[in-house]
Amino acid sequence: MSAAAKAAVNPVEWLVGPKTARPAHEPKDSHLRTGAEFVASLRDGRRVVLGGRDIADVTAEPALRAGIDTLAALFDDQFEPATREATTSIEPKTGARIATGWLVPRAKADLDRHMAMVKHSTLHTFGVFGRPLDYGPVKAIGFLAFNHLVKREEPDAQEKIEAFLDAGQRNNLVSADIIIDVQTSRKLTMPEQEGRLRVIEERADGVVVSGVKAGNSVLAQGNIGTISMPPPNPTMPEECMLWSAVPANAPGLMLVMREPATTGREHEEDHPLDCAGEEADGLALFDRVFIPREYVFSYKNRSTGGAYYTLGRFAQFKIAARLACRAEIFAGAAQMIVNALGTDHIPGVRAIVADVCAYAATLRAFMIAAVERASPTESGIVLPDPVLVTACRLHSVVGLPQIMQNLRELSGQGLISRVPRASWERQDIGPLLDRYLPGYQVTARQKNRLFNLIWDMTSSAAAMRIALFENLNATPAAPLREELYRTYDRSEGLAVIRRKAGLD
Numbered sequence: 001m002s003a004a005a006k007a008a009v010n011p012v013e014w015l016v017g018p019k020t021a022r023p024a025h026e027p028k029d030s031h032l033r034t035g036a037e038f039v040a041s042l043r044d045g046r047r048v049v050l051g052g053r054d055i056a057d058v059t060a061e062p063a064l065r066a067g068i069d070t071l072a073a074l075f076d077d078q079f080e081p082a083t084r085e086a087t088t089s090i091e092p093k094t095g096a097r098i099a100t101g102w103l104v105p106r107a108k109a110d111l112d113r114h115m116a117m118v119k120h121s122t123l124h125t126f127g128v129f130g131r132p133l134d135y136g137p138v139k140a141i142g143f144l145a146f147n148h149l150v151k152r153e154e155p156d157a158q159e160k161i162e163a164f165l166d167a168g169q170r171n172n173l174v175s176a177d178i179i180i181d182v183q184t185s186r187k188l189t190m191p192e193q194e195g196r197l198r199v200i201e202e203r204a205d206g207v208v209v210s211g212v213k214a215g216n217s218v219l220a221q222g223n224i225g226t227i228s229m230p231p232p233n234p235t236m237p238e239e240c241m242l243w244s245a246v247p248a249n250a251p252g253l254m255l256v257m258r259e260p261a262t263t264g265r266e267h268e269e270d271h272p273l274d275c276a277g278e279e280a281d282g283l284a285l286f287d288r289v290f291i292p293r294e295y296v297f298s299y300k301n302r303s304t305g306g307a308y309y310t311l312g313r314f315a316q317f318k319i320a321a322r323l324a325c326r327a328e329i330f331a332g333a334a335q336m337i338v339n340a341l342g343t344d345h346i347p348g349v350r351a352i353v354a355d356v357c358a359y360a361a362t363l364r365a366f367m368i369a370a371v372e373r374a375s376p377t378e379s380g381i382v383l384p385d386p387v388l389v390t391a392c393r394l395h396s397v398v399g400l401p402q403i404m405q406n407l408r409e410l411s412g413q414g415l416i417s418r419v420p421r422a423s424w425e426r427q428d429i430g431p432l433l434d435r436y437l438p439g440y441q442v443t444a445r446q447k448n449r450l451f452n453l454i455w456d457m458t459s460s461a462a463a464m465r466i467a468l469f470e471n472l473n474a475t476p477a478a479p480l481r482e483e484l485y486r487t488y489d490r491s492e493g494l495a496v497i498r499r500k501a502g503l504d
């Protein structure tokens with residue numbers, strides 16, 4: 001039987017793979033997977049190319065494996081009494097305990113659960129994974145939230161999305177975003193851009209797609225991706241208007257990875273953050289990939305084609321929440337640097353730390369207010385205040401480079417006077433370093449390790465990768481500004497100005 005025919009018989013199996021025998025989880029945990037089960041699920045015949053090599057097993061490739069292990073630890077947290085509450089939730093319809101990332105928010109309390117999960121995972125990864133478990137199926141949830149827009153042309157979309165969410169919840173999947181088309185001359189219209197992902201064949205049981213997508217963070221280390229349309233473009237051909245889901249091992253899909261920023265072999269003392277790996281990005285090449293109709297959520301629907309930002313509102317919230325948590329880590333880092341250097345009494349130094357604190361406080365305030373002012377969409381999904389989330393995203397993106405610079409500034413030579421562990425352990429070097437390099441109330445070696453961490457946070461190749469990610473992922477600053485211009489209510493201020501200036 002061909003792959004496509006099989007998919008038509010069992011779409012869930014097409015998406016999540018053959019059900020692996022699960023060790024004896026109690027029935028109440030039947031929707032959760034351990035880290036080991038997650039790792040095993042990635043040995044599924046996916047096609048991944050890294051540095052010119054075919055990677056037969058992503059879990060055996062050090063540059064990918066370290067990041068996989070970081071995700072796997074979050075899976076294990078679902079079973080730990082101390083972290084179970086932060087990482088899992090009860091799905092109200094089924095009563096099943098599911099990963100919180102897959103919880104559809106139908107009440108403000110659900111958003112609080114998402115915030116708790118984002119905080120937990122951000123403390124675990126330091127926020128350098130943009131698509132961890134808690135990111136979840138953000139696009140699908142966005143779709144459900146605005147089903148009243150989608151259903152005008154596609155009345156069966158909701159049922160498909162709900163079935164998809166059910167499959168994701170039951171199988172505790174890690175989901176990537178497959179959105180942005182590849183870079184080519186922006187002077188070309190969309191139909192002229194050959195690489196754009198598009199449907200090349202419509203069949204009774206689904207569609208066949210070809211083309212390339214960019215980014216695809218975590219897809220090679222995760223289970224599935226949701227394909228959605230890039231920002232609206234008046235020249236977008238109908239065959240490119242596709243919202244769907246695809247497994248990482250779909251026949252015909254090949255992931256061509258960027259060069260890694262970490263090796264997977266870093267020692268924890270030398271690289272406290274980089275040793276935990278990274279989220280891999282890469283091009284996704286679709287060569288006649290079949291997608292069963294059960295996962296074609298929307299096709300040739302102009303109302304979804306123009307609703308990129310609206311449908312992405314839940315994603316924007318998740319991204320803003322993660323950066324708000326990262327900002328608290330930055331504030332802690334700034335304080336630890338000045339503590340260790342004994343510079344905390346210097347007014348200019350305190351001012352820089354205060355700027356980092358102000359960044360953290362502002363993002364925190366945005367998120368508290370956005371959740372407090374959450375409201376249900378017409379389709380009954382509760383989302384945070386969209387204007388506050390957009391403003392938070394914009395503020396966080398624009399301010400981040402300065403915050404990174406502040407940490408580097410506070411560090412002085414600390415970032416380059418770091419000595420690798422192997423050199424420190426030499427008998428002719430280590431004792432001298434121990435004597436000459438101590439900080440304030442920290443040993444020389446502790447100080448060295450602190451700056452190794454600050455390096456990984458601000459200056460390493462992986463730090464630059466996450467800086468690029470924050471700058472661009474989901475929506476860069478320019479469209480955020482446009483969205484804020486469009487949606488921010490300044491009518492009261494405008495009225496005051498009109499009156500005072502005699503313009504009424």
Ligand SMILES: Cc1cc2nc3c(=O)[nH]c(=O)nc-3n(C[C@H](O)[C@H](O)[C@H](O)COP(=O)(O)OP(=O)(O)OC[C@H]3O[C@@H](n4cnc5c(N)ncnc54)[C@H](O)[C@@H]3O)c2cc1C
Nearest residue numbers: 177178179180183214215216217281468469472473474478
């Ligand atoms: C590390 C990383 C991970 C990523 N992961 C993902 C992912 O998981 N999934 C995914 O779908 N995408 C991902 N992306 C891609 C990201 O979404 C895009 O890079 C982003 O949306 C910008 O689109 P572009 O790169 O095609 O920019 P281009 O359209 O090529 O434009 C290049 C630059 O020109 C300027 N520009 C272009 N158009 C405008 C405009 N209208 N107004 C103002 N300025 C403009 C901007 O400065 C822009 O950055 C990732 C990117 C990075 C760097």
